[in-house]
Amino acid sequence: MFARLRNDFPILDTRIGESPLSYLDSGATSQKPQCVIDTFTEYYSQRNAAVHRGAHSLAVMATEAFEAGRDAVANLVGGAPEQVCWTKNATEALNIVALGIDRASRGLGGDEAARFALGPGDSIVVTEMEHHANLVPWQQLARSTGARLRWLPVTDSGELDLTDLGGIVDATTKVFAFTHVSNVLGTINPVETLVARAREVGALVVLDACQSVPHMPVDFPALDVDFAAFSAHKALGPTGLGVLWGRTELLDSLPPVLTGGSMITTVTMDEAEFMPAPQRFEAGTQPVAEVAAFATALGYLAEVGLDKVLDHERELVRVLLDGIAEIPGIRVLGSAENRIGAVAFDVAGVHAHDVGQYLDSQGVAVRVGHHCAQPLHRRFGVTASTRASTYLYNDVEDCRRFLTALAEVRPFFGVTDAEAAS
Amino acid sequence: MFARLRNDFPILDTRIGESPLSYLDSGATSQKPQCVIDTFTEYYSQRNAAVHRGAHSLAVMATEAFEAGRDAVANLVGGAPEQVCWTKNATEALNIVALGIDRASRGLGGDEAARFALGPGDSIVVTEMEHHANLVPWQQLARSTGARLRWLPVTDSGELDLTDLGGIVDATTKVFAFTHVSNVLGTINPVETLVARAREVGALVVLDACQSVPHMPVDFPALDVDFAAFSAHKALGPTGLGVLWGRTELLDSLPPVLTGGSMITTVTMDEAEFMPAPQRFEAGTQPVAEVAAFATALGYLAEVGLDKVLDHERELVRVLLDGIAEIPGIRVLGSAENRIGAVAFDVAGVHAHDVGQYLDSQGVAVRVGHHCAQPLHRRFGVTASTRASTYLYNDVEDCRRFLTALAEVRPFFGVTDAEAAS
Amino acid sequence: MTDQMQQLYQQVILDHSRARTGNAALLREAAAGAHGYSHQVNPTCGDEIELETELETGGGLSVRWTGDGCSISMASASVLAELAAESTAERMLEIEAKFHELMHSRGTMEADEEILGDAAAFTGVSKFPARIKCALLAWMAFKDALSQAQSSLEEK
Amino acid sequence: MTDQMQQLYQQVILDHSRARTGNAALLREAAAGAHGYSHQVNPTCGDEIELETELETGGGLSVRWTGDGCSISMASASVLAELAAESTAERMLEIEAKFHELMHSRGTMEADEEILGDAAAFTGVSKFPARIKCALLAWMAFKDALSQAQSSLEEK
Numbered sequence A, B: 001m002f003a004r005l006r007n008d009f010p011i012l013d014t015r016i017g018e019s020p021l022s023y024l025d026s027g028a029t030s031q032k033p034q035c036v037i038d039t040f041t042e043y044y045s046q047r048n049a050a051v052h053r054g055a056h057s058l059a060v061m062a063t064e065a066f067e068a069g070r071d072a073v074a075n076l077v078g079g080a081p082e083q084v085c086w087t088k089n090a091t092e093a094l095n096i097v098a099l100g101i102d103r104a105s106r107g108l109g110g111d112e113a114a115r116f117a118l119g120p121g122d123s124i125v126v127t128e129m130e131h132h133a134n135l136v137p138w139q140q141l142a143r144s145t146g147a148r149l150r151w152l153p154v155t156d157s158g159e160l161d162l163t164d165l166g167g168i169v170d171a172t173t174k175v176f177a178f179t180h181v182s183n184v185l186g187t188i189n190p191v192e193t194l195v196a197r198a199r200e201v202g203a204l205v206v207l208d209a210c211q212s213v214p215h216m217p218v219d220f221p222a223l224d225v226d227f228a229a230f231s232a233h234k235a236l237g238p239t240g241l242g243v244l245w246g247r248t249e250l251l252d253s254l255p256p257v258l259t260g261g262s263m264i265t266t267v268t269m270d271e272a273e274f275m276p277a278p279q280r281f282e283a284g285t286q287p288v289a290e291v292a293a294f295a296t297a298l299g300y301l302a303e304v305g306l307d308k309v310l311d312h313e314r315e316l317v318r319v320l321l322d323g324i325a326e327i328p329g330i331r332v333l334g335s336a337e338n339r340i341g342a343v344a345f346d347v348a349g350v351h352a353h354d355v356g357q358y359l360d361s362q363g364v365a366v367r368v369g370h371h372c373a374q375p376l377h378r379r380f381g382v383t384a385s386t387r388a389s390t391y392l393y394n395d396v397e398d399c400r401r402f403l404t405a406l407a408e409v410r411p412f413f414g415v416t417d418a419e420a421a422s
Numbered sequence C, D: 001m002t003d004q005m006q007q008l009y010q011q012v013i014l015d016h017s018r019a020r021t022g023n024a025a026l027l028r029e030a031a032a033g034a035h036g037y038s039h040q041v042n043p044t045c046g047d048e049i050e051l052e053t054e055l056e057t058g059g060g061l062s063v064r065w066t067g068d069g070c071s072i073s074m075a076s077a078s079v080l081a082e083l084a085a086e087s088t089a090e091r092m093l094e095i096e097a098k099f100h101e102l103m104h105s106r107g108t109m110e111a112d113e114e115i116l117g118d119a120a121a122f123t124g125v126s127k128f129p130a131r132i133k134c135a136l137l138a139w140m141a142f143k144d145a146l147s148q149a150q151s152s153l154e155e156k
């Protein structure tokens, strides 16, 4: 099946110079199947209109497409459609939670928001492997509320160090925000253990699901998280769309951050009343075409089956890891067994940027840099790494091309083993 | 020229039941020419990748498309590309300014943000004709900072009442936020006069340019505004994209609201440093395909010429206003001479929702409701109105079809003049 | 004019939207019996309704309302008030459930005129997704007000 | 291996990226003469450079730097330091301007070897938009540090 499916992605026929394209950068953003691309054409040619605000036929069709998108997400990750709030990306989704708590901590949002209030003496816990999107908003929140920011460290094997979980997540902890899967290491974190500890101390759980939802079956209600965030563009969907998922009673009481049209009930010159979720978080004209395209993407993913996607990517990551082990001078960051198809590594004597440039000249697209995880890179003693990441359209041939090119990198830059060791 | 141009918009061939479509709802969102739709196909089939973060060829192409979009906007509205920050919609853009000022007022954002700080004793001025997007964020800011919110009233003719401009915008005024063009009345406001007063008292000027940029030539540096906001979807562009335009020195010192990846320089577990504008306002993966499509849209608009668009729409609005004047029982809201092609009205004895429904049955798509301007509707003694709004693809035939259908509305609902008058 | 429009705007609806049963000043605190009040807004179009219901000692009930909205929402309130005058609270909840089901049937359901009475005229609305909320607005207010009235009765 | 890759990674660049001129511990406060310091980061890839320059009384100048980054950025700093050792401040600003122009030429400009010296080897970089910042990082730090050194000289 996976071999056939590759043909659904027109960009994979692109040639980079003389080489065919091996796209191993899906951790940054995924490519799109033809059906998703076609949804844009279809939407803008047949049913484009502003949603929720009109009686005319186009508006009705657009509204139906928009709301059907919520159903598609709820089908994928569990919960009811009203638990799905559209955002521009996962980053906005995480910020909505952090900034909503910030507002609640200032006494804004009424009595029902008081449950979110934070202050000096309270703590927020994250981990050392977070993407900046799930770190910087919490730093900002800690700074503005006076709460303390703490974090779970990462072991040499690239897993969360749970030795002091009970000490770090303690009675002062009001929010525990962590990633389901590391975008650098590929490690799948033990959500159950972390949630169990959060429940013991009564902390809110915020899950960064950016790297899990596209690559494996995920069920938020079963994981028992309070809020979760992910982006459409990493899951075969378009740019410009993300999801904030939450428990209804929490969403309905969290103060909205962005305010304006379509999220209010009554507005006078002096004040405004907000709608319940999901609308309260959807101020202004929404990414409607993007929602329609994402619904198509989720239909495609559902047809393939996310359990199969995970299996497929695990086969590929085996090929990658085994192949890399045979190339001298490559250090893979982390070695977790429970992982998705993302592999970050350091090439002795060659900077990641140069590694990426060489691989690109061979048609192999990988990511280089800190992958928005500077603290994690610092933990591993580097400022940058090269990351190969897979998706359902990759095959063993992509991995082989990558491995062949990678073996040529150090010779090309004239790095000898002796030099690199120094 | 305008007759031919209609063929570029595939959706205009849609039939609503047995009727051809007359789309008179561009004030809510515009339709898209084929070239804009094709840009999605082209982008996702040939150069989709995450921008600004990779050395590989696709990433380079995507980054170029993304940055070229800024050039296209700067060409249209003036200023340098770095003055163009991408947002999800105009609403987000206006919120970034209001929430950035909120942060500055709490002492966040360092010394350079102090210039934005507001407190009790200060005032924020808006107008009674604002869209909720340019009203509610300022209400929220007033509430959280203790500043006072004031507003310029609207006259019976649907223009700003400037009688007491000097008293309302006074020495306490720190922010003066107003719309360039009313989305309900179509009135073009005297920006020069308003800006001149703001300059006298040293207030920041925030311009809601949602209804001006798509319909007429606009030059922000010439208008001498500090910040401006508009949405792509109203200007032939895609959903999911807006613009915050600002003076460089202001953008660089305004504290960012959404934080995360791609907007930072250095991140440790404890703190983060932010990049200058535009990146500081662009946290997370951006709507890259949307930017590419918007650049195409702006190219299309530039080719037509926005001066010609304004002339064309003014011809159509004449036809609309003259025609409506002949139909008994219709009251048009506002009567400004200096206007774009938007006409809102009240039908005696028939609720706007029913008016819209009847027009839709005749293939005429209009907007009904409060158009996100409840206070303005209250000012005119109604809770809802029907609005017909034009764009470059409309023709006199659309106006005729609308007028014919509108004349049938009261008879259909069996409203006699005597009854309506009661 | 299309068939669908005729189905949507049945004569019954047009009549009720003009001669509105129960459309009267609210009593509020002045109400004698067990009493409930609800204010509902349809943020999409600005339709608004304030509705109060009073439970009578014999099990009957009465509904008064004021509102501003489209013909569908006003007619629906009027029909509701008319039905309330002839029914018990229990019966009204039964009608409400049927009406709710009918509205969400996308035009695939036959209206049960025995139960629904004049409310059966709203069958055509179910084919217009944007208008369903209009038809349901008064009923939402009624359910809310009734449950308040019932709990105030229990307290007594 | 493509032609473009050979143009990008000229031998001069690879050599400089390994044997780095001027790559030495910074003096900071210990510096004797008029002195400027700059820290530049390329947030895209994490490349970083700390560079200081000292103006000598005779009009000459010296550059010291430490950094972490790709071969292009490190080689560029090394070439800069080598050129600085042979030039005046004025001459260096001339080179900087030419280099800046070359980098933004998208491969359409011939490098002026007379002025640029070893920096001419970076011509191929201008065809790789994502790498231009790497080549310019040290130069940005230099311009910043130099203007500080010059103003501290004026103050004296």
Ligand SMILES: Cc1ncc(COP(=O)(O)O)c(C=O)c1O
Residues within 6 Å of the ligand: A261, A283, A284, A285, A286, B027, B028, B089, B090, B091, B092, B131, B133, B134, B179, B181, B182, B183, B208, B210, B211, B231, B242, B372
């Ligand atoms: C005058 C005006 N301001 C603001 C907005 C909000 O724009 P958006 O919904 O695209 O954020 C609109 C359009 O809805 C508008 O017409």
Ligand SMILES: Cc1ncc(COP(=O)(O)O)c(C=O)c1O
Residues within 6 Å of the ligand: A027, A028, A089, A090, A091, A092, A131, A133, A134, A179, A181, A182, A183, A208, A210, A211, A231, A242, A372, B261, B283, B284, B285, B286
């Ligand atoms: C783990 C993780 N969290 C958050 C993000 C941020 O997602 P986005 O950039 O789509 O907002 C990403 C991807 O960039 C990610 O991999």
